[in-house]
Amino acid sequence: MSPQLEIQLIAMLVAAACALPGVFLVLRRTAMVSDAISHTILFGIVIGFLVVRDLASPWLMAGATLTGVLTVWLVELLTRTRRVHEDAAIGLVFPLLFSLAVIMISRFAGNVHLDNDAVLLGEIGFAPFDRLVLLGVDLPRAMWVMGGILAANLLFIGVCYKELKLSTFDAGLATALGFSPALLHYGLMTLVSLTAVGAFDAVGAILVVALMIGPPAAAYLLTDRLARMVGLSVAIGALSALAGYWLARTLDTTIAGAMATMIGVSFALVFVFAPQRGMIALLRRRAGQRWIVAQQMLAAHLLQHEGTPAAEDESRLSTLGEHLRWSPGFVVGVVRRAEAGDLVRRDGDALRLTARGRALAVAAMTR
Amino acid sequence: MDLLTDYTLRSIALGAAALGIVSGILGCFAVLRRQALLGDAMSHAALPGVVLAFMLTGSRAPLVLVCGAALAGWLGALAVLAIVRLSRIKEDSAFGLVLSVFFAVGMLLLSMLQRSGAGGQAGLDKYLFGQAAALVTSDVITIAALGALTLLVLAVFWKEFQLLSFDPDYAASLGYPVRALDILLTSLIVLAIVIGLQLVGVVLMSAMLVAPAVAARQWTNRLGTMALLAGGFGALAGVTGAVISATGRGLATGPVIVVCISVVVLASLAFAPGRGILWGWLRQRRSRRRLAAGDGARP
Amino acid sequence: MDRSTAAIDVTDLTVAYHDTPVLWDVDVRVPHGVLMAIVGPNGAGKTTLIKAILGLVRPAAGQTLIDGAPYAQQRQRVGYVPQRGSVDWDFPTSVLDVVMMGRYGQLGWFRRPGKRERELALAALETVQLQQYADRQISQLSGGQQQRVFLARALVQDAQVYFMDEPFAGVDAVTERAIIGVLQGLRAAGKTVVVVHHDLQTVPEYFDWVTLLNVRVIACGPVAEAFTDEHLRRAYGGRIAFLGGGSGEPHPAPPAEHDAGPAVIVGTPR
Numbered sequence: 001m002s003p004q005l006e007i008q009l010i011a012m013l014v015a016a017a018c019a020l021p022g023v024f025l026v027l028r029r030t031a032m033v034s035d036a037i038s039h040t041i042l043f044g045i046v047i048g049f050l051v052v053r054d055l056a057s058p059w060l061m062a063g064a065t066l067t068g069v070l071t072v073w074l075v076e077l078l079t080r081t082r083r084v085h086e087d088a089a090i091g092l093v094f095p096l097l098f099s100l101a102v103i104m105i106s107r108f109a110g111n112v113h114l115d116n117d118a119v120l121l122g123e124i125g126f127a128p129f130d131r132l133v134l135l136g137v138d139l140p141r142a143m144w145v146m147g148g149i150l151a152a153n154l155l156f157i158g159v160c161y162k163e164l165k166l167s168t169f170d171a172g173l174a175t176a177l178g179f180s181p182a183l184l185h186y187g188l189m190t191l192v193s194l195t196a197v198g199a200f201d202a203v204g205a206i207l208v209v210a211l212m213i214g215p216p217a218a219a220y221l222l223t224d225r226l227a228r229m230v231g232l233s234v235a236i237g238a239l240s241a242l243a244g245y246w247l248a249r250t251l252d253t254t255i256a257g258a259m260a261t262m263i264g265v266s267f268a269l270v271f272v273f274a275p276q277r278g279m280i281a282l283l284r285r286r287a288g289q290r291w292i293v294a295q296q297m298l299a300a301h302l303l304q305h306e307g308t309p310a311a312e313d314e315s316r317l318s319t320l321g322e323h324l325r326w327s328p329g330f331v332v333g334v335v336r337r338a339e340a341g342d343l344v345r346r347d348g349d350a351l352r353l354t355a356r357g358r359a360l361a362v363a364a365m366t367r
Numbered sequence: 368m369d370l371l372t373d374y375t376l377r378s379i380a381l382g383a384a385a386l387g388i389v390s391g392i393l394g395c396f397a398v399l400r401r402q403a404l405l406g407d408a409m410s411h412a413a414l415p416g417v418v419l420a421f422m423l424t425g426s427r428a429p430l431v432l433v434c435g436a437a438l439a440g441w442l443g444a445l446a447v448l449a450i451v452r453l454s455r456i457k458e459d460s461a462f463g464l465v466l467s468v469f470f471a472v473g474m475l476l477l478s479m480l481q482r483s484g485a486g487g488q489a490g491l492d493k494y495l496f497g498q499a500a501a502l503v504t505s506d507v508i509t510i511a512a513l514g515a516l517t518l519l520v521l522a523v524f525w526k527e528f529q530l531l532s533f534d535p536d537y538a539a540s541l542g543y544p545v546r547a548l549d550i551l552l553t554s555l556i557v558l559a560i561v562i563g564l565q566l567v568g569v570v571l572m573s574a575m576l577v578a579p580a581v582a583a584r585q586w587t588n589r590l591g592t593m594a595l596l597a598g599g600f601g602a603l604a605g606v607t608g609a610v611i612s613a614t615g616r617g618l619a620t621g622p623v624i625v626v627c628i629s630v631v632v633l634a635s636l637a638f639a640p641g642r643g644i645l646w647g648w649l650r651q652r653r654s655r656r657r658l659a660a661g662d663g664a665r666p
Numbered sequence: 667m668d669r670s671t672a673a674i675d676v677t678d679l680t681v682a683y684h685d686t687p688v689l690w691d692v693d694v695r696v697p698h699g700v701l702m703a704i705v706g707p708n709g710a711g712k713t714t715l716i717k718a719i720l721g722l723v724r725p726a727a728g729q730t731l732i733d734g735a736p737y738a739q740q741r742q743r744v745g746y747v748p749q750r751g752s753v754d755w756d757f758p759t760s761v762l763d764v765v766m767m768g769r770y771g772q773l774g775w776f777r778r779p780g781k782r783e784r785e786l787a788l789a790a791l792e793t794v795q796l797q798q799y800a801d802r803q804i805s806q807l808s809g810g811q812q813q814r815v816f817l818a819r820a821l822v823q824d825a826q827v828y829f830m831d832e833p834f835a836g837v838d839a840v841t842e843r844a845i846i847g848v849l850q851g852l853r854a855a856g857k858t859v860v861v862v863h864h865d866l867q868t869v870p871e872y873f874d875w876v877t878l879l880n881v882r883v884i885a886c887g888p889v890a891e892a893f894t895d896e897h898l899r900r901a902y903g904g905r906i907a908f909l910g911g912g913s914g915e916p917h918p919a920p921p922a923e924h925d926a927g928p929a930v931i932v933g934t935p936r
Contacts, residue, residue: 025460026456026457026460029457029458029459029460030459031457031459031460031462031463031464032404032459032462032463034463035407035462035463035466035467078636081636081644081647083581083584083585083636083642083644084581084636085398085401085403087401087402087403087404088398088401088403088577088580088581090403090404091403091404091406091407091573091574091576091577091578092574092577092578092581092629092632095571095573095574095577095578095625095629096574096625096626096629098570098571098622098625099571099574099621099622099623099625099626099629100622100626102496102619102621102622103618103619103622103623103626106617106618106619107618120474120495120570121474121478206411206466206467206470206471206570207467207470207471207474208467209463209466209467210463210464210467210468210471212463213460213463213464213467214464214467214468216460217456217460217461217464220455220456221454221455221456248475251475251479252479252482252483253475253476253478253479253482254474254475254478256471256474257471257472257474257475257478258471258475259471260467260468260470260471261468261471261472261475263468263471264464264468264469264471264472267464267468271450271453271454271456277454277455278454279449279453279454282453282454283453286684289684289685292685293682293685293687293726294726294727296687297680297682297687297690297691297726297727300680300690300691301678301680301691301727304691304693304882314678323677323678323728324678324680324727324728325678325725325727325728325729326727364687364690365690365691365881365882399754399757399758523776525778526770526773526776526777526778526779527770527775529759530767530770532757533753533754533757533759533764533767534748534752534753534767536717536722536748536752537746537748537767537819538770539720539721539722540720540721540722540741540744540746540748541741541770541771542738542741542771543770584758587758588758588759588760588803589758589759589760589763590757590758590759590763592758593758
């Protein structure tokens with residue numbers, strides 16, 4: 001395998017591994033936790049490095065993962081004191097740990113390849129040069145690591161799929177049925193943390209957030225089924241990563257930055273053009289709804305005043321706009337549509353409900 | 368002693384103090400309106416603005432870069448709003464997405480600049496983590512002028528912003544244009560963010576909004592006092608951090624300032640009279656002991 | 667005050683959130699000097715009706731007039747008490763500051779509240795019996811006290827028409843009495859008070875006018891005419907239970923239509 005191919009494979013592996021736990025972060029409305037975790041694992045990485053002096057040590061990975069989980073716990077602890085709201089608690093904890101890490105890097109670890117660029121962008125471009133032979137197979141270390149993390153994520157989600165689905169949808173019910181949402185929550189947070197640690201080498205601390213949140217957010221606009229959302233997230237993440245690699249080569253720039261940028265582009269495309277839940281579909285639907293609701297309103301208005309002394313005045317085409325506070329143009333549009341739909345007919349200047357129109361009004365008002 | 372004699376140090380301290388005051392005071396509103404994470408998203412989103420402003424104008428004048436940052440920060444806030452309004456994506460995902468993607472675009476552009484070896488690009492690095500030592504007089508003047516403008520607008524609309532933050536529906540019922548006030552206040556927060564970028568950097572700037580306000584909230588129950596205290600805490604941490612970083616060996620300023628302000632926050636959370644966690648804990652222990660004693664007295 | 671026009675005149679009001687109408691062609695006319703309850707099941711649009719009148723939500727059709735003129739021109743004559751849960755009670759501000767917010771409408775832009783505003787606010791606090799709490803932080807108050815702070819804030823607006831969204835939610839019986847006393851005082855002074863109310867039992871006792879709402883207006887008028895079994899059944903559908911006569915419920919003689927003298931309770935399943 002050429003190094004270039006290996007880089008592309010690693011990029012796709014990282015994106016796929018990140019997208020899996022990301023689905024549940026997005027659905028549980030805890031996306032910003034990934035922001036906090038991805039920053040604070042740096043603290044764990046630096047401390048671990050200062051202890052074991054080896055960036056590739058599994059102990060360092062374990063320690064860094066633990067820091068991520070610790071962050072979640074710290075935020076919860078701060079929130080529980082009721083002195084700080086959750087958003088502010090997140091905004092307090094991760095800058096502190098991240099700052100300490102950055103200071104320690106420049107004071108104690110400046111000589112190793114753990115500088116600001118590595119922290120913010122990772123070094124996916126160098127990944128093929130750090131190799132690991134396992135079971136006689138010689139692959140870049142990052143590929144082994146991310147493959148393992150991807151497998152772990154798949155395993156966890158596969159085994160706990162039902163429980164995750166239930167506790168995400170209805171934590172109260174999950175507790176009542178004897179599944180501990182807290183346990184699942186921390187299980188998920190451990191995975192998020194582990195994935196962020198694994199991805200850190202490749203894409204750095206901040207861009208992990210894009211990989212975790214972007215693909216699931218896009219997938220959320222494409223499907224209503226959880227299983228499909230998981231699959232789509234992985235696909236969107238991997239394809240964006242691939243596109244990012246080629247963008248980076250074309251522009252001669254950072255691969256990690258381009259990967260995250262392409263995830264943004266993918267999301268933007270889905271956000272605008274998604275068939276059911278995209279922006280265009282939504283705006284068109286809302287515009288259509290406006291006319292439908294207006295026709296219902298017209299029918300309901302005529303029905304309300306049918307047979308009352310004010311009926312003549314309320315149903316006159318010329319005064320309708322005044323009563324409903326509709327602009328003349330809007331009145332014309334609504335009446336034209338209502339006539340075409342056989343909801344009303346004209347009787348001189350007055351509007352009369354047809355049988356259809358009366359049925360619609362009754363149905364709309366008794367809903 | 369250095370602080371009084373060394374001209375460079377003095378201007379750095381001045382800039383840091385101005386930044387601390389402005390971000391501390393504006394941060395009170397961000398925190399009270401639960402917009403801490405919006406601040407984070409907007410500050411990260413400012414990066415592509417800085418880089419693009421430089422790429423388009425070729426100028427490193429602080430005002431040019433600040434304008435770019437402010438525009439991009441605003442665009443980030445708008446993107447969050449659009450995503451939440453026009454899809455079923457929730458706020459937290461929108462924040463995370465905007466923050467990381469805007470930042471990615473910024474890093475992509477920055478990296479392109481660096482590899483093309485464009486002249487003067489070295490100066491843009493400092494917008495990541497801040498670099499007090501690189502602060503020059505024109506930067507300090509920009510910071511101070513923008514800061515003064517921000518505070519002036521805040522003072523003029525103080526009563527309205529207070530009402531908006533506490534009870535926006537009621538403000539609307541009194542006839543205040545709530546949407547316009549909201550936009551104005553958010554713009555001021557964006558300004559507070561961009562004037563801090565040179566000293567603290569995009570990655571950590573949100574902490575300068577959140578931390579002083581949270582610390583100040585523990586000491587007082589009045590918005591006015593809280594704002595003054597937050598400004599004071601912000602200035603204290605800013606000056607301390609900037610001076611340590613400028614005199615230390617190559618320490619980025621942002622992280623140092625954040626550590627300083629975090630110490631203030633931790634001390635306030637623990638020891639502030641009334642709300643301090645320590646006092647609450649002691650109270651609880653005392654009452655528990657009293658209860659236990661009462662139980663013991665019973666047969 | 668012009669007695670020929672209604673205090674509140676809502677005509678053909680429809681409010682829709684996207685495709686879901688929350689209020690259908692609502693007509694409500696409230697004369698001056700009455701204390702009116704808006705009652706109806708959950709989701710009936712009670713809060714939306716108030717918000718639409720106050721211009722806080724945009725109606726899809728229809729109009730509302732206060733004293734014969736659109737709300738935008740009559741702001742100074744209208745006071746509003748939002749739901750207590752709509753604000754963050756941990757906000758760093760004192761009781762007196764919150765009450766003084768009621769003067770902001772009269773103060774207009776830029777002017778700060780001064781001595782006069784302080785005095786008015788203190789007087790309003792005295793009316794709701796909270797004068798000794800003026801300097802307290804608002805989170806240190808009980809739910810009932812917080813509700814009375816909101817009431818005091820509306821009182822300093824010195825309005826002609828008041829809108830109150832569930833002022834009795836989560837308050838104890840004593841506070842409820844105190845609040846209703848203040849409201850009846852307002853009515854005695856010729857003001858019009860509109861209250862979103864939940865407890866059907868107390869409607870005949872507290873109010874003299876009532877609007878039964880369930881997306882549409884079921885009935886609107888004096889309690890004796892509008893608050894009937896039939897109207898209640900139509901407003902609440904099957905979700906209402908009637909107790910037989912002589913149940914000993916502590917409320918005054920029911921309206922004329924209640925020949926059997928039933929007391930009414932809501933059995934809204936939650």
